[in-house]
Amino acid sequence: MSRTIKRTGRSKTPPAEAKRSRPATAAVERVIREETPGSHLPAGATRMPGPPPASPDKRGKYVYCIVRADEALRFGPIGFGTPPGEVYTVLYEDIAAVVSDAPIEVLDATRENVLAHERVNETVMRYQTVIPMSFGTVFKTRDDIVELLRGAHSAFQDVLAKMENKVEFGLKVLWDRDAMIRQIEHDDEDIRRLKSEIATQKGSTYFARVQYGRLVDGALQSRSEQYVSEIFEALRDVCVASRANKPIGDKMIMNAAFLVERDRENAFDARVKALGGKYDSLTFRYTGPWPPYNFVNIRLKLERAK
Numbered sequence: 001m002s003r004t005i006k007r008t009g010r011s012k013t014p015p016a017e018a019k020r021s022r023p024a025t026a027a028v029e030r031v032i033r034e035e036t037p038g039s040h041l042p043a044g045a046t047r048m049p050g051p052p053p054a055s056p057d058k059r060g061k062y063v064y065c066i067v068r069a070d071e072a073l074r075f076g077p078i079g080f081g082t083p084p085g086e087v088y089t090v091l092y093e094d095i096a097a098v099v100s101d102a103p104i105e106v107l108d109a110t111r112e113n114v115l116a117h118e119r120v121n122e123t124v125m126r127y128q129t130v131i132p133m134s135f136g137t138v139f140k141t142r143d144d145i146v147e148l149l150r151g152a153h154s155a156f157q158d159v160l161a162k163m164e165n166k167v168e169f170g171l172k173v174l175w176d177r178d179a180m181i182r183q184i185e186h187d188d189e190d191i192r193r194l195k196s197e198i199a200t201q202k203g204s205t206y207f208a209r210v211q212y213g214r215l216v217d218g219a220l221q222s223r224s225e226q227y228v229s230e231i232f233e234a235l236r237d238v239c240v241a242s243r244a245n246k247p248i249g250d251k252m253i254m255n256a257a258f259l260v261e262r263d264r265e266n267a268f269d270a271r272v273k274a275l276g277g278k279y280d281s282l283t284f285r286y287t288g289p290w291p292p293y294n295f296v297n298i299r300l301k302l303e304r305a306k
Contacts, residue, residue: 061090061139062102064120065291066131066149066156069096078123080107080116087120090142092149095156098124099145107136121291129164131156132291159296165262166240168295169288171272172247173231173254175281177220183281184219191215224253227279232256234275238268243294253282257294265289 062080064087072091079085079100089096098120107113114135121132139145149156185192194212198205231254232242239258247255260268276284 059101060104061097061099061142061145062107063133063137063139063145064098064100064117065124065133066160067096067098067124067128068094068160070094072096075120075123078116078120080113084116090145090149092146093153095149095153095160097145097149098130102138104138104140107138109135125167125291129160129166130291131159131163131296132293163292163296166259166292166295167262167265167289168292169239169258169260169268169286170290171231171235171254171256171258171287172252172285173227173279174251174283174285175224175227175253177250179281180220180223181216184216184223188215188219191219227282228254231275231279235268235271238264238271241295245294259292259295260289 064079067089069089069091073089073096075087075098077084077086079087080102081100085100085102087098087100090099100120117135121130124130139148185195191212194208194215198208198212201208228244232244235242235258239260241259243257245255245257247253258268272284272286276282
């Protein structure tokens with residue numbers, strides 16, 4: 001039976017199910033911290049020489065993520081809109097929000113908008129730790145963002161410390177359900193005998209078919225749980241944390257996210273590939289690295305100013 005191990009662009013889940021597929025044969029781009037020669041500024045960012053860009057009337061500030069920063073930075077036109085909006089930081093002490101101008105309204109989770117949100121987070125995470133914000137986080141003014149950073153400063157610092165030099169990988173595991181049922185029928189004598197009885201029995205086979213269905217469903221569930229448990233256990237010592245998300249559809253038996261130290265990426269890669277070789281009846285879809293969407297949950301309760 002054929003197997004597939006793909007490490008591609010982001011699939012989950014965070015912040016929505018929009019995907020960007022990358023060729024399965026392409027080498028996976030490593031995300032590392034890069035420094036501009038002769039400067040402490042990271043590649044891809046420039047100092048903001050003056051005040052942030054002026055917002056047109058009735059426009060707010062869309063927040064993509066929170067980072068450590070000791071000076072205001074620009075990241076270029078990579079944000080929302082057509083053409084893409086300018087992305088820059090709003091600074092408070094040693095942390096900053098990465099923002100761009102946006103309408104003060106509920107943004108639709110269209111593919112274009114979701115990909116813009118992800119694009120900014122992935123660009124910024126190339127050289128430093130990020131706390132990704134939920135899709136659709138818009139503030140009225142710069143002062144509102146500064147107030148958020150001031151009020152939650154210690155909490156943001158704590159999360160940044162915990163996520164330091166860590167990235168997220170996604171792993172979806174699928175099987176061919178019909179092929180697995182045939183394998184179960186081959187392995188389980190009771191199921192095999194019951195199927196034979198149904199095929200040769202005269203008259204109604206309703207109750208026999210119900211019993212057969214229950215036995216097969218139970219065997220599929222048991223085998224699925226065994227595979228998932230073994231895969232989680234095999235990856236436990238090459239990741240910092242893991243999270244199981246709900247599988248999607250009948251073919252998917254595992255939909256998980258793993259938090260991995262940057263210097264352990266090669267070890268994690270090797271372990272996933274070894275698992276793909278071991279379980280040749282399963283298909284592994286492996287994505288990343290990404291910001292830690294599954295391991296950071298920032299929920300803001302905003303009240304309208306009176």
